[in-house]
Amino acid sequence: MTEQTATVTPLSEGETAFVEKVAQYYFENDGMPHDRGRVVGYMMICDPPEQTAADIEKSLGVPRAAIDRIVDQLTPENDPVSVFERSGSLDENYTIRLRENSWGPKVRGIFSEFPDFHRIAADGLTALRKENASDERLKRLANMERFLGFVSAEMPAILERYEQRKAGSTG
Numbered sequence: 001m002t003e004q005t006a007t008v009t010p011l012s013e014g015e016t017a018f019v020e021k022v023a024q025y026y027f028e029n030d031g032m033p034h035d036r037g038r039v040v041g042y043m044m045i046c047d048p049p050e051q052t053a054a055d056i057e058k059s060l061g062v063p064r065a066a067i068d069r070i071v072d073q074l075t076p077e078n079d080p081v082s083v084f085e086r087s088g089s090l091d092e093n094y095t096i097r098l099r100e101n102s103w104g105p106k107v108r109g110i111f112s113e114f115p116d117f118h119r120i121a122a123d124g125l126t127a128l129r130k131e132n133a134s135d136e137r138l139k140r141l142a143n144m145e146r147f148l149g150f151v152s153a154e155m156p157a158i159l160e161r162y163e164q165r166k167a168g169s170t171g
Helices: 013-030 034-045 053-060 064-074 103-111 114-130 135-168
Strands: 050-052 084-087 095-098
Touching: 013 034, 034 053, 034 064, 034 095, 050 053, 053 064, 053 095, 064 084, 103 135, 114 135
Parallel strands: none
Antiparallel strands: 050 095, 084 095
């Protein structure tokens, strides 16, 4: 196992507050455990942008075993739109970094599946109407189908506007 000696500067009050807010956001919205959210928040602001497992452990006070589990979840193999990348295996003092400009492709990847789910919902709605399903069942499915149709139609334009804005900005 390779161990590197890292000089870790304790997080400032503002950095700690940011990391905790990210952790709380992901906990409340995705049910993500706080430690995983802390790692995500930390990797968004850490300096340098590439951190070893030991650096993360020292900075956040999260046990190494938990860091390894979290990093394994954040760096799935063969995921072309992963937000994080890892160098090294989990039994080493691997490094992890936030990929530059990764959020757009990740969101695009997530929303690229919505049109397929929209078609499934629309087909299900048609089938249930033919079978005279109850209004309550139709209402639930119709609401979902309407939402998925809207997002499927609107998201490509939103992402395109983002890319245009990003291309026009200097920073």
